[in-house]
Amino acid sequence: MSDEVYDLIAVGAGGAGLAAAVTVAEGGGKALILDRLGVTGGASVFAKGLFATQSHIQKQEGVETDPDEIFLQHMEYTHYLSNARLVRAIIDKSADTIKWIEDRGAVILGVPPLYPGAPQTWHTTKQEGKGITKALTATAKDLGIPIQLKTRARKLIIEDGKVAGVICDDKQGNTLTFRSKTVVIASGGFANNFDMMRKYTNCGEPTVQMAFGQVGKEGDGVKMAWEAGAAEEGVSVIQRGLAGVLKKKEVLKEAPKKSQFDKYITAILKQPTFWVNANGERFFNESEFSFAHIGNAMSKQPFQILFNMFDDDYRKLMEEEGIQVGLGVFAPTGTKVPDVKDALQASMDKDEAWICDTIEELAEKTGQNLEVLKTNIDEYNESCDKGRDALFAKNPDFMRPFRTPPFYAIKGHPTHVGSLGGIKINHKCEVIKKSSKTFLDVIPGLYAAGNVAGGMYSDSYDASHTLGLTLAFAYNSGRIAGEEALKYVGIDE
Numbered sequence: 001m002s003d004e005v006y007d008l009i010a011v012g013a014g015g016a017g018l019a020a021a022v023t024v025a026e027g028g029g030k031a032l033i034l035d036r037l038g039v040t041g042g043a044s045v046f047a048k049g050l051f052a053t054q055s056h057i058q059k060q061e062g063v064e065t066d067p068d069e070i071f072l073q074h075m076e077y078t079h080y081l082s083n084a085r086l087v088r089a090i091i092d093k094s095a096d097t098i099k100w101i102e103d104r105g106a107v108i109l110g111v112p113p114l115y116p117g118a119p120q121t122w123h124t125t126k127q128e129g130k131g132i133t134k135a136l137t138a139t140a141k142d143l144g145i146p147i148q149l150k151t152r153a154r155k156l157i158i159e160d161g162k163v164a165g166v167i168c169d170d171k172q173g174n175t176l177t178f179r180s181k182t183v184v185i186a187s188g189g190f191a192n193n194f195d196m197m198r199k200y201t202n203c204g205e206p207t208v209q210m211a212f213g214q215v216g217k218e219g220d221g222v223k224m225a226w227e228a229g230a231a232e233e234g235v236s237v238i239q240r241g242l243a244g245v246l247k248k249k250e251v252l253k254e255a256p257k258k259s260q261f262d263k264y265i266t267a268i269l270k271q272p273t274f275w276v277n278a279n280g281e282r283f284f285n286e287s288e289f290s291f292a293h294i295g296n297a298m299s300k301q302p303f304q305i306l307f308n309m310f311d312d313d314y315r316k317l318m319e320e321e322g323i324q325v326g327l328g329v330f331a332p333t334g335t336k337v338p339d340v341k342d343a344l345q346a347s348m349d350k351d352e353a354w355i356c357d358t359i360e361e362l363a364e365k366t367g368q369n370l371e372v373l374k375t376n377i378d379e380y381n382e383s384c385d386k387g388r389d390a391l392f393a394k395n396p397d398f399m400r401p402f403r404t405p406p407f408y409a410i411k412g413h414p415t416h417v418g419s420l421g422g423i424k425i426n427h428k429c430e431v432i433k434k435s436s437k438t439f440l441d442v443i444p445g446l447y448a449a450g451n452v453a454g455g456m457y458s459d460s461y462d463a464s465h466t467l468g469l470t471l472a473f474a475y476n477s478g479r480i481a482g483e484e485a486l487k488y489v490g491i492d493e
């Protein structure tokens with residue numbers, strides 16, 4: 001055990017932990033960063049953009065967004081089950097945080113709409129999320145913050161009811177003790193702990209989910225806080241994603257390998273074509289582009305899967321005119337798919353995509369009920385001819401018949417990018433006691449930030465009004481926790 005007593009220990013070197021530690025060190029405090037992995041950044045390296053309203057980037061691009069409107073939309077979206085003060089604190093700090101990360105070396109590229117009609121709140125960065133975590137890691141090093149990697153936090157030290165440090169394991173299993181006046185838990189949730197995912201969340205069977213970008217998220221931080229008397233909040237929420245494509249037919253025990261990501265087939269799977277479930281039934285308006293809503297709708301279908309189907313006319317459209325809906329920064333709207341058949345080939349080899357001359361063959365290959373499929377195709381084609389989807393009100397701009405052979409189908413699997421809650425916090429990111437009847441009865445010195453903290457959502461992430469909110473929450477809540485920790489230890493200037 002070292003004799004050093006830090007002002008703050010950040011458990012986790014992702015977006016939230018880095019932001020908290022840098023804030024404390026810049027404010028004159030002594031910070032320590034711990035991470036169980038051998039690198040900094042966590043899942044924050046994979047994120048493509050973060051939310052802000054009224055940022056200088058938006059102003060430069062002439063994009064108007066109204067914080068009050070966004071606040072009210074978010075509260076409405078969450079049925080007022082989110083913590084209004086916390087939501088407001090994050091929204092109000094968001095513009096300053098864009099400047100803050102930029103001042104520390106990250107390069108903000110702009111605020112492109114993620115999908116047709118999307119609000120321009122999503123600030124993309126050079127090198128994606130890694131650009132920010134690299135810049136903050138360099139800042140932390142310049143500030144002299146020790147970064148203790150391969151160190152897994154296991155337990156909080158609580159003395160006289162206050163936080164006094166963290167007990168950890170090193171790679172060899174040795175116990176290490178670090179003492180501090182405050183701790184921010186920023187360990188990023190429990191996406192890789194299948195028992196917790198099964199017990200607490202609404203994700204369904206975790207082994208059939210493709211959990212992108214999450215490594216070593218065993219829920220240690222959430223469990224440590226609960227063990228120390230923290231209240232629970234938002235533990236059921238996961239950040240669902242678009243349907244994902246498998247090139248390997250196997251039960252998913254871990255995230256798909258990077259080599260499995262192919263932008264063309266992933267972009268094709270996203271197109272608003274004719275989508276049916278495992279039984280051959282349409283189940284929602286395919287022109288709904290929020291990835292959270294797509295994931296939610298899929299989660300209610302048999303086996304949580306969908307089949308994206310299109311005909312040869314749509315194949316030509318994608319090759320000759322380009323895709324109707326872009327795939328984030330990878331394939332913007334209008335990108336021409338060089339060869340659809342080629343893009344599908346690896347999945348076809350694994351019986352995850354098919355090209356068929358008849359509907360009968362399509363139903364047989366995909367295992368769907370032929371009569372149900374035929375009825376749904378006829379109904380859909382009739383809607384396309386009339387220009388009105390009387391069933392699900394799909395946007396007519398994206399209604400194209402499914403009529404011209406050959407017919408194409410891709411199987412889409414459920415995906416998510418992490419759990420979004422666990423520890424109850426107030427708008428200062430202080431951790432609230434389980435026994436508390438107010439938002440003021442907190443565990444002194446304990447903060448939580450990023451994906452471990454609840455209170456921002458109700459039962460679903462909102463990818464319609466506040467795009468980029470989870471990454472923004474990590475940085476903004478991390479900064480707030482750092483500022484509050486400085487006040488707590490008495491070095492608030």
Ligand SMILES: Cc1cc2nc3c(=O)[nH]c(=O)nc-3n(C[C@H](O)[C@H](O)[C@H](O)COP(=O)(O)OP(=O)(O)OC[C@H]3O[C@@H](n4cnc5c(N)ncnc54)[C@H](O)[C@@H]3O)c2cc1C
Pocket residue numbers: 011012013014015016017034035036037040041042043044045046047048049050051151152153154186187188189212213214215216217218219220221417418449450451452467468469470471472474
């Ligand atoms: C592929 C992908 C794309 C995404 N795209 C977007 C996007 O465009 N916009 C958006 O808003 N959000 C996006 N997200 C979500 C966003 O990345 C997360 O919400 C955010 O990164 C969470 O930050 P965090 O600091 O809470 O966790 P993380 O960045 O995951 O950091 C947590 C850290 O804690 C460490 N840790 C865990 N347990 C322990 C322990 N016991 N002891 C010590 N350290 C520990 C981990 O190793 C990790 O380094 C995406 C996520 C993924 C995976």
